[in-house]
Amino acid sequence: MNFDAENEQLILDAVDKFLIQIKPSVRQLEADDEYPEEIVAQMKEMGLFGAVIDPEYGGLGLPVSVYAKIVEKIACVWMSLTGVFNSHLIMAMSVQRFGTEEQKRKWLPLFASGEMRGALALTEPNCGTDLQAIKSTAQLDGDEYIINGSKTWITNSLHGSCFALLVKTDSTATPAHKGMSLFIAPKGEGFVMGNKLKKLGYKGVDTAEFFLENYRLPSENLIGLEEGHGLQHALGALALGRINVAARGIGVASAALNDSIEYSQQRKTFGKPICQHQSIQIYLADMATRVEAARLLVQSAAAAFDRGERCDMEAGMAKLYATEAAMSNSAEALRIHGAYGYSTEFNVERYYRDAPLLAIGEGTNELQRIIIAKQLIEQNPL
Numbered sequence: 001m002n003f004d005a006e007n008e009q010l011i012l013d014a015v016d017k018f019l020i021q022i023k024p025s026v027r028q029l030e031a032d033d034e035y036p037e038e039i040v041a042q043m044k045e046m047g048l049f050g051a052v053i054d055p056e057y058g059g060l061g062l063p064v065s066v067y068a069k070i071v072e073k074i075a076c077v078w079m080s081l082t083g084v085f086n087s088h089l090i091m092a093m094s095v096q097r098f099g100t101e102e103q104k105r106k107w108l109p110l111f112a113s114g115e116m117r118g119a120l121a122l123t124e125p126n127c128g129t130d131l132q133a134i135k136s137t138a139q140l141d142g143d144e145y146i147i148n149g150s151k152t153w154i155t156n157s158l159h160g161s162c163f164a165l166l167v168k169t170d171s172t173a174t175p176a177h178k179g180m181s182l183f184i185a186p187k188g189e190g191f192v193m194g195n196k197l198k199k200l201g202y203k204g205v206d207t208a209e210f211f212l213e214n215y216r217l218p219s220e221n222l223i224g225l226e227e228g229h230g231l232q233h234a235l236g237a238l239a240l241g242r243i244n245v246a247a248r249g250i251g252v253a254s255a256a257l258n259d260s261i262e263y264s265q266q267r268k269t270f271g272k273p274i275c276q277h278q279s280i281q282i283y284l285a286d287m288a289t290r291v292e293a294a295r296l297l298v299q300s301a302a303a304a305f306d307r308g309e310r311c312d313m314e315a316g317m318a319k320l321y322a323t324e325a326a327m328s329n330s331a332e333a334l335r336i337h338g339a340y341g342y343s344t345e346f347n348v349e350r351y352y353r354d355a356p357l358l359a360i361g362e363g364t365n366e367l368q369r370i371i372i373a374k375q376l377i378e379q380n381p382l
Helices: 005-032 037-046 064-077 079-098 101-113 230-266 278-306 312-342 348-360 365-379
Strands: 118-121 137-141 144-155 162-168 180-186 191-196 207-218
Touching: 005 037, 005 064, 037 079, 064 079, 064 230, 064 278, 079 101, 079 118, 079 144, 079 162, 079 180, 079 230, 079 348, 101 162, 118 144, 118 230, 137 162, 144 162, 144 180, 162 230, 180 207, 180 230, 230 278, 230 312, 230 348, 278 312, 312 348, 312 365
Parallel strands: 118 162
Antiparallel strands: 137 144, 144 207, 162 180, 191 207
């Protein structure tokens, strides 16, 4: 499909119609921390699980610039939903960008249709940001690998069926990343599910731990069929994830702004709507400026990704700024709403609970600052 402005608008209009349908059910699903089976089925029918997968392999082949706009719209209604397909698409992207042609033809159609759904499985109990410290190992045994270890904080791990699994194939390698490999890992014997994790926000979507106990994978499931490139493959796929998380940040920040604009015109103090008070006007102006600035950063990073350029710095900037905008806007929306902002009868408290995950997930914002600084020095040597 040629993604001109008309086609883009058709896609975005379809997303808007979908969101109008599901919006009335969001508050109760979130309150119950219930996995949204029916909504996920609708997203599957819409093709969202294949959003950025090449049409050659059954996906929609959307430019990331369009995908980011979809994510923003959905996150503005319920941020959790974007995690269901984002984590899945990071897994798919690791295969699309680094897998062999045979691997692409075998797995990507299953991922694009939503028949197999999953996530990128990196985090372990004792490491998240420092991925070179992972303890999970894979030992070659004939034409199979025997894998032992554990993963935690993995989105889609309960309802998903396949994962891009980062392990060490050589625990003695120096530096450690040269001994790390990424595998396509469907659930099977030796893949043991653990507990669903209880969270402050990000409700509905399942986040859990799992254990690998003499779990066997055929060697053909090694992405790229060559050991030692797993960390690079994972980080390459994470560029998409960080753009997604940044777009989620815009969605949450926008929702907080929109609710505040509406409420500030309804609520009156001292004989006039609070939007006429200077202190509230300052909040609204800052919130709106953050949203627009974040949107420009996300579109810049997405455009670089679409051009096939390295964009870890741009994605890091977008993720850093947009998620901090979500943090700030949700906190200021709570102040604007006063006591009602603290009530579950309004959505503001949900934004306030959801925003912190965005500043932590897909690489903490502290890590993003380090990535940005290193890239600046690398691009501007003396």
